[in-house]
Amino acid sequence: MKKAVFLILSLFLISCTNKSEEYIDPRGTDYAGSESCVQCHKTQSEMVFHSSHFKATAPAILENVSGDFDSKNHTFIYDKETKLVMEKHGDSLYQVLYKKGKETAKYKFEIVFGTKHAQTSVYWRNNNTYELPLSYYHSVNNWATSPGFPADKPYFDRMVVKDCYACHSSNISSRTVDQSSAEKNFMSMDIEDVINKKTIVYGIDCERCHGPAKKHVEFHLKNPNVKVANSITSFKTLNRQQKLDACALCHAGNDGMKLKSRFEFKPGDNLSDFFRETRSINDTTQFDVHGNQFRLMAQSKCFINSEKMDCITCHNPHENASKNMASYSKICMSCHQGLKHKETTLKSMPEKLLADNCVECHMPKKASNAISFQLSNSKQLSNYILRTHKIGIYPTKKK
Numbered sequence: 001m002k003k004a005v006f007l008i009l010s011l012f013l014i015s016c017t018n019k020s021e022e023y024i025d026p027r028g029t030d031y032a033g034s035e036s037c038v039q040c041h042k043t044q045s046e047m048v049f050h051s052s053h054f055k056a057t058a059p060a061i062l063e064n065v066s067g068d069f070d071s072k073n074h075t076f077i078y079d080k081e082t083k084l085v086m087e088k089h090g091d092s093l094y095q096v097l098y099k100k101g102k103e104t105a106k107y108k109f110e111i112v113f114g115t116k117h118a119q120t121s122v123y124w125r126n127n128n129t130y131e132l133p134l135s136y137y138h139s140v141n142n143w144a145t146s147p148g149f150p151a152d153k154p155y156f157d158r159m160v161v162k163d164c165y166a167c168h169s170s171n172i173s174s175r176t177v178d179q180s181s182a183e184k185n186f187m188s189m190d191i192e193d194v195i196n197k198k199t200i201v202y203g204i205d206c207e208r209c210h211g212p213a214k215k216h217v218e219f220h221l222k223n224p225n226v227k228v229a230n231s232i233t234s235f236k237t238l239n240r241q242q243k244l245d246a247c248a249l250c251h252a253g254n255d256g257m258k259l260k261s262r263f264e265f266k267p268g269d270n271l272s273d274f275f276r277e278t279r280s281i282n283d284t285t286q287f288d289v290h291g292n293q294f295r296l297m298a299q300s301k302c303f304i305n306s307e308k309m310d311c312i313t314c315h316n317p318h319e320n321a322s323k324n325m326a327s328y329s330k331i332c333m334s335c336h337q338g339l340k341h342k343e344t345t346l347k348s349m350p351e352k353l354l355a356d357n358c359v360e361c362h363m364p365k366k367a368s369n370a371i372s373f374q375l376s377n378s379k380q381l382s383n384y385i386l387r388t389h390k391i392g393i394y395p396t397k398k399k
Helices: 003-017 042-049 206-210 215-224 240-251 291-296 325-333 351-355 356-360
Strands: 057-058 075-077 082-088 092-099 102-108 112-113 118-125 128-131 134-138 141-143 169-178 191-204 367-373 382-387
Touching: 057 191, 075 141, 102 169, 128 191, 325 351, 351 356
Parallel strands: none
Antiparallel strands: 057 112, 075 082, 082 092, 092 102, 112 118, 118 128, 118 134, 134 141, 169 191, 367 382
């Protein structure tokens, strides 16, 4: 009996070891790494690890890359002599440039950005990353020009700078170096950032939103009966503005004057310490549907007239936005009970169906003016379609 108890206790102690003690995080010794969260937060971790937040960036290994590399949809034609082909060589993926049927260059997929609506990729060159000219769009199930790239010639020189990673990763460090005279020209500055590959923490991980967790993990492994979160930021303890700022860090555009790097932001910080706004959040600016979710929501009467509404009112930050429109309608109806649709609206759809899908009418999908793309052999620009977060009454579409 004693041997059996000893064996069970030994197994328990082995399974509850502090994984953070073995992990070295490039952000510093206060960080434990997301794997340490799994031990006590298995349900949340499983959701997070499959979410678009967690996959906002990822190494470009086969299972992380979207798109077709084998069929007729893997070639983009620029002109009669120039084409770019998606090719798989062993376990690596490339965009290969052909001129008059001959391979002239190839660029490896090394980091992917995004996974839900579309995915763009970058390659490394001279300690910096550069965007590949073609991206994969799930809306058309095909390759097309990366946002802002030309459709008449391939272009491989758009640098993806550190600030781009600030909303797509949890960490990346850089250092500033002098450019050699050969690298300088009349347009360039005397200094440039050099990114350290070893410092990348891919995606938006647990500690990006909850802060450094090393002390938290150590405390709760030693004190498993304590259920109140120790040495970690719980969103339950934040006030409304602090919760909003944590999301608005990356979902509000933030095109004002940058005061600090987003990477320095910790939950509970004030966003105003990181960006100096040049205009009122409640002005009449037509914010683009891409990347301005908070600003659009802030223009809504629902938000303005509420003292509690924040992003988490409708979204579970641990998982992707729900595809169940009725679940959002329940949230809407918790405040809008008793309201009746106008007779003209009822002609478009029965009352019951309208009540189960508030979002479709009051937060319609709209074309982004910030992101457009072109398919191969097409002169027409296609727009990225996203749901607006400005809740309102929109004109009924005429059939």
